[in-house]
Amino acid sequence: MARLVIVVEKASDWSSYYPSVDVVTAMDYLREPVSTDDERTQVINLCRSYKYLGTGYYVSLLGEARGHKVMPSVRAVNDLRRRSLYGLDIEDLNQKLTRFLPEGGRDTTDFGILVYFGETAYTALQDLARQVFELFPCPLLRIEFERDRVWQVSSIKPVGLHSLDDAQEDAFAEALDRFSKKLWRKPRARKRYRYDIAMLVDPNEAMPPSNKKALKSFIQAGKELGIEVDPIGKDDYQRLAEYDGLFIRETTASDNHTYRFAHRAEREGMVVMDDPSSILRCTNKIYLNDLMVSRKLAVPKTEILYRDDAKGMKEIAGRLGYPLVLKIPDGSFSRGVMKVEDERALEKAAGELFQHSSLLLAQEFLYTEFDWRIGVLNREALYACKYYMSRGHWQIYNHGAKGTDKSGGFETIPVRDAPSDVVKLALKATQGIGEGLYGVDLKQVDGKPVVIEVNDNPSIDAGVEDAYLGEDLYLRIMQEFLRRMERKRLGIAD
Template identity: 55%
Template sequence: MPLQIVVDRLTDWRPYFPTEDLITADDYLAETRPAQNLEKEKEQDAATHVINLSGDLEYLESGYYVSLLAQARGQRVLPSVETLNQLSRKALVDLQLDDLNTLLNDLARRGSLTGNSVTLRVMFGECLEPALSKLARRLFERLPCPLLEARFTRRQDMWRLSSLKPLRLTALTQDEQDLFASALNRHSRKVWRSPKARRRYRFDLAMLVDPLEDLPPSNRGALKEFIRAGRKLGIDVSLITKRDVGRLAEFDGLFIRETTSLDHHTYRMARRAEHEGLVVIDDPRSILRCTNKVYLHTLLRTRGIAAPEGMLLNRHDLPRLAEKAAGLNFPMVLKVPDGSFSRGIVKIASAEALLTEAERLFSSSALLLLQEWLPTDFDWRVGVLNGQPLFASRYYMARGHWQIYDHSKGKTRSGGFSTHAPEDVPATVIKTALKATRLIGNGLYGVDLKQIGDRVVVIEINDNPNIDTGVEDAFLGRALYTRILEVFLERMEANRRLGG
């Protein structure tokens, strides 16, 4: 099969045997294709393998563009832009290598890791240290990059990966050059089958995450389950962050697994992805309709869907608020429009408390929502996907608190949960949830409802509901992740048929 080895300068290849497969990064990027030969070029590209040995692999540097253009041309490239993106962020590296600690500690027990730090250089999954060969292979399989340098450190008798980055070809020692040449030869003879994690997929799905988010919509276990389910369906699921907005056009779909907000990169990236023709869950319209409690309150009330009784307060009402509060029955609940995970929601015990809290919250919003207080032991959360019920969970209030999440003591606490089949949930709860989501769209939603006797009311609709291992998947298990990605698959296939 055709092979192209990309280097910064031809002189970088001086220690090795000459080869006609060699090309500089500048020449590779400048390559043009005559329009009359596009079909022939397309066939040739599909069979071409590119080994990108450029030194500048940082985002938007020449080496990054080599991998990007190789993928755009339909060529197989090592490393891919997805791998480069993961290597650029320690949190994403840790996610790809989340089971590495077991291997490291096993190597330490055998005496293969000594001292307080170890630097390992990996060439196509091989290394000079025989005792660390399994570790080198693991790094390459999970993050396929021709040349890698990993640094491991020991703290409190526990070994951890402290850094992993691409290694420059020109940085190799003489012994490493010999290993690199033989490893390259073995790798190219295997026709790119050696990285177990890399295979051809029908579609590419970007999953937007924030590795530093305190309360993300999906925990690590769930992200891994989405990736596993995607691969079984022929979807390559790649984790991206807000810095990857420029890469959205590389994908067929965008799945947002980060808490959304209107004045936020999540909304902007959803808009950008939709503009590029990607399948987006959740789409910008759903984010617009769900993230603002004032909007939802008005929407539900206008369409006759049961919700807590309440009123909107305007910042200009502040001088007359005492007069308005005179006829209210306390306690009540005061909400900022875009709060999440029980944040920005205050229980109001009196007219005096209303004046104090409203003055404080009006500093961040011109409108506030004041609603009746409906104490219950738990809230229902009905997961709805594509207009169909997906799961139903009971979220219990934090112990000694009136909300599911308690942020009052510096450390967030939450109550228990139970997850049920939709058919085991009161029919009124499911019917109300489905009726509410029809006002929003056909994406993935979590409808929060309270049930007080025969009365069922919608508290809010979440456009990116929690999907966590051990919680929302307690009933369906792995089938939950498969069902969500099957919707992506159907929509991406429909896009392809339409030429999108």
Template identity: 45%
Template sequence: MNGLVVVDQRGDWPVQTPGIQVATAWEYLTDEAFTRARRTRVYNLCRSFSYQSTGYYVSLLAGARGHTALPEVTTIQDLKLADGPRIINDEVDELIERSLAPLGSERYTLYVYFSRSMAKRHERLARALFNLFPAPLLQVSFVYRGESWRVEGIDAIPLGEVPETHHEFLFEAAHDYFQRKRPHRPKRESARYDLAILVNDDEQEPPSNARALKLFERAAEDLGFEVEFLDKGDYGHVAEFDALFIRETTAVNHHTYRFSRRAAREGLVVVDDPVSILRAANKVFLAQLMTRHRIPQPGTMVIHRGNVSHVARELGFPCVLKQPDSQFSRGVIKVETEAELKRQTRELLERSDLIIAQRFEPTEYDWRVGVLNGEPLYACRYYMAKDHWQVVRRDAKGTKHEGIHETVDIADAPPLVVSIAVQAARAVGTGLYGVDLKQFGKVVKVIEVNDNPNIDFGVEDLVLRDSLYRKVMEYFISRLEARTRS
């Protein structure tokens, strides 16, 4: 994308940055060249964002022209709402407390310039606030009440309200921000779209290993994408892309959901989309969904404090208890006795008012069928870990032990397994899912549907190899081209 700084008067922005053009607001609003421009990132630094002012119209019309604005008009409006500070999440609350703890006063104002703060100790807090409210210039007011700091107000401030003593730092922060996106490689002229892949280099069990990520990148570039890998600190850059592919383990109360939600709101093609995360992340929802669509599953109960005593009669022992948002076999517990049931349900119900109990139906392996856009993509058998009833076993030290895996051609997988997997995935949505199933002869039952399935080099790709990665990227291309045609 081309970068464009928009100001009221050219003298408002006296610095030059390679690849960044400067224009006045009036030029941007009235010059046909800007109306026709494509793939433009607009940094709106006008002196006022009041309703229907030129600054307001710069961000508003940027959206109409298909340009990416910072701040977007929705961010400007969100910040004007009286309850804006209420959306501060727990993670940022903790940062606020740590960052402001040394202060002796009861009030503090933090200036955030292109995600940075002049005070080094507030750098992490500044970046987090910028990620929540992506605007180039922010002013955040804090007040100390009781025994904690609270956000009193957040405003996107115009350039004219930046203290003159801050200008040098502001220009430096802007320069760094402009240059940080793909600074070491020129944009390929053949690129038609921008794809962001969200990853977490520190994640112990990511949904795709490093080799798989490279193959996704190569497949995307072959199809005309410019690819950039993002981490959780890049929330403010989401709107700069055409598509977002989340390859970090998703959760609802988590930055992955916030990335997905914002990308969907900005019109990006998103995998995993926020609706899929909400649905697949909760096993109570999935159990009810499978029941409604008459998709077979093991005997299942939704457990609450009033019906724990019914479990033995309905399901028998042993049975399996599941925390609604359990992942990677964590939060999934096999109970053998009534006493164990009471103890475990008491602990699980402390975290969620509803949990799942299922009849224990052991098998040598579980099927995993990958489904993309309602069509089967790959099929694997995941065998149980040695001397264990799950695919993954963790010892007392937390070390993970896995059973072997076997990837088969979709054409060679049992047709009923594939058919029921596709039905289950389609009940959730049209994205990318991994459906886990158990097979007992001619009987097939769905265990769960995962919105963020593993696609690892050397496992799920053993049959399709490079074409697996290409098929996923073709989905993004087809969705983007369908939007262009419409």
């Protein structure tokens, strides 16, 4: 079980609370001999200030050097200190403040709130407090607001425990209690694991990247390698500090919690699959198309449609011909993809899809009986599948169908038996994206392969993608996690 250490600058800062063996002064913590055992330690740094080269700064700095998970981290401290970063990290929060703080509701032009581990007494601002805490993980923060014509965040500052009044001390104690219960898991089994990986899943997802049996196989593969694979959900954001790696096994998007988890894990120095850069690059089909074209890789003829450009839409349709395919940039599992047969259908489909995005992709229609999916891990081909079109439909997934006809069949074969030009093109397609786990979709048209898209979080279902490799598929992915975590521990850059 992990060790919890609460660091205060002076013993008197904790005088309002019950004594605890978990509470130490900053000087005692800094003088503590460096441990060489593998005990996991989480440090909550409650020093009065985190100013550069001050006591609180050194608690976080040396804690990280000792391999402890420290809140706030040195990176969080530096981010808070550099006001210029606020615009990058909380631009969208400023836009939301008018909803939280109506113009007619206050006479003052500035005020502030306290945030305790992401919680605040202002119910209307709870979502804002949580988002700020996720961006700047710090036990105690004060968010200052100011109003000129609209409300905006003027500053985000750490607060010392010693500055709280009685009511605020009670609120802090309750928040600390709730936070620590989320943070620490039940005691581990007797067997000790070399590493821990958090596997982000959503049990309620209708079409998850991995089915339940596959998730169990990942857990079992981890155990064989001395890795504990622990399923977590979107409410476990603050537990990331416990782990050495993050494996995302729910559908990713750049505007939801999966990206926030990946970004936070990368900032914590964890091994992440898939990393935030891969999520950004793969979840936008416009980016992917430009990337493939710039690398001179074969793709379907593609044009970009712009909202309120009716003339351009007609010209593009003339160049591509009918039928053609319309796509929203961030669709997945065939969602947001429509086939249109004529000008009238194009206008109708574009009208529907433009409600979700200001730009659309229009592609030439290429029908094949199946799509190739080449799984790629760390720039090497991992598996090869044929995904057949849903019965009577032009896509693999037919969301309008009922029962078992929503998706087509599949055939999984050894990579060596897949056409070599298909595999080579799949590997080239991932080279400009990263070294993670990808699923490259391709079609063979007149004997030549073209790239349809690259998925950053490919499907790995028991009975489908593992039909040839079996449990070795899960072992190979966990072995890659192990290789990267070992290199992290040794300080070797990939």
